[in-house]
Amino acid sequence: MRIFTGSAPAPRLNTDFPIRRKLLLSTMMLAMAALVGRAVYLQILDKDFLQDKGDMQHVGVVSVSAYRGQIKDRNGEPLAISTPVQSIWVNPRQLKDSEQDKLTPMARILGFPEKELRALLKKEKDANKRFVYLRRQINPDIAEKVKDLEITGVYFEREFKRYYPAGAVSGHLLGFTNIDDIGQEGIEHGYEHILRGQPGKKRVIKDGKGQIIKDVENIEEAVPGRDLILTIDERLQYLAYRELQNAVIQNKAHSASLVVLDAKNGDVLASVSQPAFNPNNRKELSSNRYRNRAIVDSFEPGSTVKPFVIAAALDGGYIRPNTMIETHGVYHLGRNVVKDVHNYGTMDLTHVLQKSSNIAVTQIAMTMPPEYFWGIYNKLGFGTSAGVGFPGEASGSLLDYQGWHEFDQAILSFGYGVSTSILQLARAYTALADDGIIHSVTLLKRDEDPDAQRVFKPETARKVREMLEHVISKEGTAYQARVEGYRVAGKTGTVKKATAGGYSDDKYLSVFVGMAPASNPRFIIAIVVDEPTSGQYYGGLVAAPAFSRVMAGALRVYGVEPDGMENMHLLLSKR
Incomplete structure (x- = not known):
C-alpha cells in the first residue's frame, strides 16, 4: 500500500474536461438559437413563404x-x-x-x-x-x-x-x-x-x-x-321579332315593341322590342339597347282605349247599342275644345269606333260618374303593374278621380292623361276577347289564372268586339290589319308624343291592338312603333301591317280554324 506523506508532491486537477463541456454546451445552445431564430423568421418574417408552400402541399x-x-x-x-x-x-x-x-x-x-x-x-x-x-x-x-x-x-x-x-x-x-x-x-x-x-x-x-x-x-x-x-312560344317569338324589325326598318322608326297574348288565359306567348341586342355578345350590352320596352316603357295609349269607354257606358246603362251621337267636327267643354279630323255628323256606336271620333267618345264618357269611369279603368289594370316579376316593370299612371277636373275625364276617353305599357294594354284587351273577363298576365307557365275577374258583361264584350270588326273594314282606320280567312277585331291609336310643356306636332306613336278570330279570339297582339319618320305615322298604316303578319303566322302555327267565310275559298285554293 502506497502512503503519501507530506513530502510527496500534491495531486494535479484535470481542467481539460470542464472546458470541453462548456464548448459543447455553447455549441448546442447556438444551434438551438439558430433553429428558434429560423422558426421565428418563418412564422413571423416570412409568413408568405409558409402560406404559399402550405397551399401547394396540403389537403385543402x-x-x-x-x-x-x-x-x-x-x-x-x-x-x-x-x-x-x-x-x-x-x-x-x-x-x-x-x-x-x-x-x-x-x-x-x-x-x-x-x-x-x-x-x-x-x-x-x-x-x-x-x-x-x-x-x-x-x-x-x-x-x-x-x-x-x-x-x-x-x-x-x-x-x-x-x-x-x-x-x-x-x-x-x-x-x-x-x-x-x-x-x-x-x-x-x-x-x-x-x-x-x-x-x-x-x-x-x-x-x-x-x-x-x-x-x-x-x-x-x-x-x-x-x-x-316560360309561357313564351319560341316559334311566335321568332315571328314577332322578324316582323317588328321589318316594321322599324320600313318606317324608319326610333324603336318599337310587340306583345302576343293567349286571349283565354293571359299567357305571354311572345314579347319583343327594337332595337335588339344579342346577350351572347357582351360588347353590345349598353343600357339604351337592352331595355325591354314592351314591359318597362309606358306611353299614352290614345284611341286604343275608346272601346273600353263604350263598353263601360253600355255595361252601366248610360247608353244603349242603338244610341246615336251628334258630332260637328268641334266640341266645346268649358273653355276646352275637342276636335275630330272630319265632321262625321250623327254617328252610331259602331261608326264612333270605326272612324275613331274623339268628340263622340268624349260625350259618351261625360255621361258616366267619375268614380264609375275611373273604376273601369282601374279594373282594366291602368295605373297598376302587370305583375309579371320583370325588373323595372312599368305601372303606368292613372290619376285618382277625386283629383279630376271636367276636362280630365274627357281626355281620358281618348287615351291622354293615362299611361300604360304595351303589355298592360294587351292585358286590358283580354276583357273584350274573353267575353268580359280580364286575365292576369304571366311569363311563367301555369295551370290556370287564379286572378281572373269579370269587368264587363259577356254580351257587352261580344257587342264591342263586333263593333271593332268594322275598324278593319275598308271604311275603317285599320284595313291593313286584316288576316285572310279570319275575322279580326281591333283598334288603332295615333298618339302625339308628350314634350316639355305640351305635345309634339311631328313626333308620334303608332299603335294597334287586335284579336283573332273575332268570333272566338285565340290571340291578342299589341304593337307600338315609336317615332316613325318615313312619311306615315297613323297606327293603321304603320303598326297594323305588322300585326297582320304576326297574327297570320300565329293562327297558322296553332292551326286555328278560320272564321271568315267570305275569304274561305281563297284560303282553300292556296292550300
Whole structure:
C-alpha cells in the first residue's frame, strides 16, 4: 500500500474536461438559437413563404360551382343554358425563374401580347398579389393546352358560362348574367333566386405545383338551380321579332315593341322590342339597347282605349247599342275644345269606333260618374303593374278621380292623361276577347289564372268586339290589319308624343291592338312603333301591317280554324 506523506508532491486537477463541456454546451445552445431564430423568421418574417408552400402541399378545401337552372319555352325548347368552361388564374409569387420561358407559349395560347403578360405578372407580384385572373370562361380545350405547360403558380377553375341559343330574338326578355353567372337584367335577374344554385365544397390533395391531383371527399354537394318554364312560344317569338324589325326598318322608326297574348288565359306567348341586342355578345350590352320596352316603357295609349269607354257606358246603362251621337267636327267643354279630323255628323256606336271620333267618345264618357269611369279603368289594370316579376316593370299612371277636373275625364276617353305599357294594354284587351273577363298576365307557365275577374258583361264584350270588326273594314282606320280567312277585331291609336310643356306636332306613336278570330279570339297582339319618320305615322298604316303578319303566322302555327267565310275559298285554293 502506497502512503503519501507530506513530502510527496500534491495531486494535479484535470481542467481539460470542464472546458470541453462548456464548448459543447455553447455549441448546442447556438444551434438551438439558430433553429428558434429560423422558426421565428418563418412564422413571423416570412409568413408568405409558409402560406404559399402550405397551399401547394396540403389537403385543402375548394369551392364547387353550382349549375344555373335552364330557361325553357312552353314546349321545352332551351332559351338559356349554362355550358362548362375554364378560367385561368395565377399566383405571381409562386412563379419560378426557371419556368419563365414557359410564359411565351402561354401568352400565345391565351392571345396575350407576351410583353403585356410579363408586365402584368411583374406588376402584380410587386404589389404582393396572390390571385390574378388571366382569362375567364374560355374553352376547356384552350385551358388544357395551358395545363400541359405545367407552370408552377398557374391554376384552373371550372365555371359555367351562360349561352342563349336564340341570341337577339329573346334578348330583351331573358336579359343576361355577368361573368360570375349572376343575373343582371330581364328574367335572369328577376328570377335569380330560382335560377341560382348553391355552390358546394370538396376536400382535395394538391401537388407540388398547387394543382389538384385527387378529390378526397365531398364536404357539401353543389345544389343546381331550378329550371324556369316560360309561357313564351319560341316559334311566335321568332315571328314577332322578324316582323317588328321589318316594321322599324320600313318606317324608319326610333324603336318599337310587340306583345302576343293567349286571349283565354293571359299567357305571354311572345314579347319583343327594337332595337335588339344579342346577350351572347357582351360588347353590345349598353343600357339604351337592352331595355325591354314592351314591359318597362309606358306611353299614352290614345284611341286604343275608346272601346273600353263604350263598353263601360253600355255595361252601366248610360247608353244603349242603338244610341246615336251628334258630332260637328268641334266640341266645346268649358273653355276646352275637342276636335275630330272630319265632321262625321250623327254617328252610331259602331261608326264612333270605326272612324275613331274623339268628340263622340268624349260625350259618351261625360255621361258616366267619375268614380264609375275611373273604376273601369282601374279594373282594366291602368295605373297598376302587370305583375309579371320583370325588373323595372312599368305601372303606368292613372290619376285618382277625386283629383279630376271636367276636362280630365274627357281626355281620358281618348287615351291622354293615362299611361300604360304595351303589355298592360294587351292585358286590358283580354276583357273584350274573353267575353268580359280580364286575365292576369304571366311569363311563367301555369295551370290556370287564379286572378281572373269579370269587368264587363259577356254580351257587352261580344257587342264591342263586333263593333271593332268594322275598324278593319275598308271604311275603317285599320284595313291593313286584316288576316285572310279570319275575322279580326281591333283598334288603332295615333298618339302625339308628350314634350316639355305640351305635345309634339311631328313626333308620334303608332299603335294597334287586335284579336283573332273575332268570333272566338285565340290571340291578342299589341304593337307600338315609336317615332316613325318615313312619311306615315297613323297606327293603321304603320303598326297594323305588322300585326297582320304576326297574327297570320300565329293562327297558322296553332292551326286555328278560320272564321271568315267570305275569304274561305281563297284560303282553300292556296292550300
